[in-house]
């Protein structure tokens with residue numbers, strides 16, 4: 001078991017879901033968010049920290065062995081907001097991790113780095129990135145930064161291109177992109193446990209019938225998603241008769257909307 005696992009964005013939806021089950025993966029969970037998520041339970045440390053604050057992030061990463069980096073603006077936003085939380089925040093985290101000798105980062109990337117690919121195309125880790133939003137661009141930056149830190153310093157990263165992680169798929173698009181919370185947890189656990197990952201890009205998606213993404217290159221992990229969106233298909237197809245905004249694109253609505261704050 002690793003000694004100390006830092007989880008950024010621990011106050012968000014995914015962080016909240018993982019807080020309890022990740023306890024068995026590290027002796028100490030250091031949980032952090034820009035919002036207050038105290039009190040710390042047994043085996044936890046809680047640190048309130050803005051990822052854009054370089055000194056605070058340096059202190060945050062100290063004495064950590066691995067980092068699950070969930071903290072970010074998690075959808076489309078103005079460039080200025082993304083600049084702080086995602087661009088600067090991710091840079092600060094990688095630099096702090098390097099200085100602290102962190103071994104591995106699990107970086108919560110997104111399917112929106114490939115969102116301008118057409119629905120029905122099958123993509124893998126080598127497919128061209130086609131971000132569908134400034135949010136997607138900010139996660140492309142994080143992926144490139146992680147590659148740079150691996151090539152230059154040997155800091156391992158798994159870039160997890162998470163699909164749609166909700167209790168259940170909510171619309172037709174999610175019949176392809178859904179990642180069940182249970183599959184997400186098993187993937188994170190696997191990525192913590194395997195001895196070596198190098199620099200790995202993979203898709204966070206359940207075993208959906210019409211999935212657009214292949215993780216064949218990551219078979220060595222031995223991760224098998226257990227859930228599928230199929231049981232939800234009939235109800236979703238009944239309720240969503242018209243094509244949704246941006247439905248030609250894998251990124252869906254984010255591919256269709258303009259830049260926020262611009263005309």
Ligand SMILES: NC(=O)c1ccc[n+]([C@@H]2O[C@H](COP(=O)([O-])OP(=O)(O)OC[C@H]3O[C@@H](n4cnc5c(N)ncnc54)[C@H](O)[C@@H]3O)[C@@H](O)[C@H]2O)c1
Nearest residue numbers: 009011012013014034050051071072074085108162164165
């Ligand atoms: N949930 C999904 O389906 C999904 C899909 C693709 C990618 N992701 C990525 O996974 C991660 C977690 O997603 P989520 O659904 O839990 O999002 P979320 O918005 O619920 O959680 C993100 C957390 O990050 C924190 N945060 C934002 N800016 C910060 C800053 N400057 N400093 C410190 N903390 C900050 C927020 O307070 C929040 O608690 C995000 O990076 C998101 O981009 C999620």
